[in-house]
Amino acid sequence: MTHGTEAFQGTIGRTVEESEPWWPEPSLPPAGTPNVVMILMDDTGIAHLNCFGGPIDTPNFDRLANSGLRFANFHTTALCSPSRACLLTGRNHHAVGMRAISNFDTGFPNMRGRIAPEAATIAEMLGPKGWSTFCVGKWHLAPIMEASTAGPFHNWPLQKGFDRFYGFMQGETDHFHPDLCADNHPIEQPARPEDGYHLSEDLVDQAISMVGNQHSLVPEKPFLLYLPFGATHAPHHAPNSYLEKYRGFFDEGWDVWRDRVHAKQIDLGIIPPDTELAPRNPGVRPWDDLNETEQAFACRLQEAFAAMLDHTDAQIGRLLDSLERLGIADDTLVFAMSDNGASQEGNDTGVLDEFRYFNNLPEDMSTVADRLDDIGTRRSHSNYPWGWSQVGNTPAKRYKQNTHGGGVRDPLIVSWPNGIDASVNGQIRHQFHHITDIVPTVLEICEYEPPTSVKGVDQMPIDGTSLAYAFTPEAADRDAVPSRKPVQYFEMFGHRGIWSEGWKAVTYHTPGTSLEADQWELYHLDKDYSECHDLAESEPQKLAELVELFWTEAERHGVFPIDAGEMRAMFAGHPVP
Numbered sequence: 001m002t003h004g005t006e007a008f009q010g011t012i013g014r015t016v017e018e019s020e021p022w023w024p025e026p027s028l029p030p031a032g033t034p035n036v037v038m039i040l041m042d043d044t045g046i047a048h049l050n051c052f053g054g055p056i057d058t059p060n061f062d063r064l065a066n067s068g069l070r071f072a073n074f075h076t077t078a079l080c081s082p083s084r085a086c087l088l089t090g091r092n093h094h095a096v097g098m099r100a101i102s103n104f105d106t107g108f109p110n111m112r113g114r115i116a117p118e119a120a121t122i123a124e125m126l127g128p129k130g131w132s133t134f135c136v137g138k139w140h141l142a143p144i145m146e147a148s149t150a151g152p153f154h155n156w157p158l159q160k161g162f163d164r165f166y167g168f169m170q171g172e173t174d175h176f177h178p179d180l181c182a183d184n185h186p187i188e189q190p191a192r193p194e195d196g197y198h199l200s201e202d203l204v205d206q207a208i209s210m211v212g213n214q215h216s217l218v219p220e221k222p223f224l225l226y227l228p229f230g231a232t233h234a235p236h237h238a239p240n241s242y243l244e245k246y247r248g249f250f251d252e253g254w255d256v257w258r259d260r261v262h263a264k265q266i267d268l269g270i271i272p273p274d275t276e277l278a279p280r281n282p283g284v285r286p287w288d289d290l291n292e293t294e295q296a297f298a299c300r301l302q303e304a305f306a307a308m309l310d311h312t313d314a315q316i317g318r319l320l321d322s323l324e325r326l327g328i329a330d331d332t333l334v335f336a337m338s339d340n341g342a343s344q345e346g347n348d349t350g351v352l353d354e355f356r357y358f359n360n361l362p363e364d365m366s367t368v369a370d371r372l373d374d375i376g377t378r379r380s381h382s383n384y385p386w387g388w389s390q391v392g393n394t395p396a397k398r399y400k401q402n403t404h405g406g407g408v409r410d411p412l413i414v415s416w417p418n419g420i421d422a423s424v425n426g427q428i429r430h431q432f433h434h435i436t437d438i439v440p441t442v443l444e445i446c447e448y449e450p451p452t453s454v455k456g457v458d459q460m461p462i463d464g465t466s467l468a469y470a471f472t473p474e475a476a477d478r479d480a481v482p483s484r485k486p487v488q489y490f491e492m493f494g495h496r497g498i499w500s501e502g503w504k505a506v507t508y509h510t511p512g513t514s515l516e517a518d519q520w521e522l523y524h525l526d527k528d529y530s531e532c533h534d535l536a537e538s539e540p541q542k543l544a545e546l547v548e549l550f551w552t553e554a555e556r557h558g559v560f561p562i563d564a565g566e567m568r569a570m571f572a573g574h575p576v577p
Helices: 059-066 080-089 122-129 199-217 240-245 254-268 292-325 368-374 386-392 435-445 540-556
Strands: 035-041 068-075 132-138 164-168 180-182 185-187 223-228 332-338 409-415 427-429 488-492 495-500 503-507 521-524
Touching: 035 080, 035 292, 059 068, 059 292, 059 332, 059 409, 080 122, 080 435, 122 132, 122 223, 122 435, 132 199, 164 199, 199 223, 199 292, 240 292, 254 386, 292 368, 292 386, 332 435, 488 540, 495 540, 503 540, 521 540
Parallel strands: 035 223, 035 332, 068 427, 132 164, 132 223
Antiparallel strands: 068 409, 164 180, 180 185, 332 409, 488 495, 495 503, 503 521
């Protein structure tokens, strides 16, 4: 009889004296293997961070950018759970069962609301090779019916390869009164908001503790830290000092600020100098058309968002400081990114309570003037209006949930002092990449092949393409070093898109209409970053080629059947309280 996964290689006699013991060699990665930190922001648009042209103070994102690279042509799925599934597995979201938010299992393979066992997470890949694996923050990769104390727990973080978990299971939570879990069980929050508690601070405290404890005991053992913040998803909650910092900051309105951000992006080199500003999205009014109450309400909502982002950045700074104190900052590969573009879930006016959006209830504008001081505090559950969302997605059109640029273009920063030559620090990369590309990048850097079997389950191929080639100085010239990504499809709630060799075909789907009624648009993104010039009529052959490629990729990656309902329609029969 043998025990464990390795056959005993000693000898066994009738007595100990007649036997020879044997111990398997401990599994540890080779010296020089970097630690990996994945920081995932929520609903943070490409134009929110200062180093991507945004107006909000984010000095620690800047700090990462100055010690590494910014990717200005990075893409996601346009929604939270699908992007998380891609990030953790390196596979496309429909293929692993995460067409949309994980809350519900719709009865089809593309929307089980859980990651398929054939798609192991990066934690399941690294753990058996001797890594410590920590998940701290938002999970949102299990259906609601599996997120309670009753289980089942096989889609919780610990059963998906993580040694430790601290955070919350669903798509959002109150940052002053969060629904917390530790490992496989719910817990009470460790302090009261009256005593200064905020979830983002708590998450980073836990991350610092997990990393510090491991390093003090087994410093030669690398770790994976997955840190998906609840910020900056609604509700937008921040300490009072951060709220006060932004009082009056946005009073000039979203039109003025969008122009400023656009100009700053050009100045920084985030977008080409000839990039046009996309027209206003439907339903976004000129700022001067809003009345005084509407303007005051919209500004307070944006102030709360800015305060939350600034506060989260400060927590990231604490984490980076802790890595420096431990002497491991240079040996740590950090990816910092967002899961989708800025949110459209605040409607045209903004909302004091975001659940109004999910229950199709407009904001009662007759009451907001008396509640402005509640915004950003534990007396609100707010989200900003479309006008501010479009600023966060500058220069693109549309939002989170859509497959135009505003939904799928997101910031990515990669910092690795010991692995990325200091001569490229602060540079920008313009090669097209996607959130499926993070896992293959880690595997390439660590010199691992993707496993063919995990826990006895045969694995589907990795869909992503490593972006490690873009770390070289030569990659500063996209023409000389083009993207190695061959193709990427997009689909979310019937909105569709396909990118290949610098061209993109895309549709906006109107809820309640047939997919056949959608108009395909065509953009040469290498020359039209903001999707302003539709070439569908002048380049019909290219459009037909890309549309056919979309259907081919959709079939290959399990996109069918396409469900063209709105996200909030998924809650039909499941009203949000």
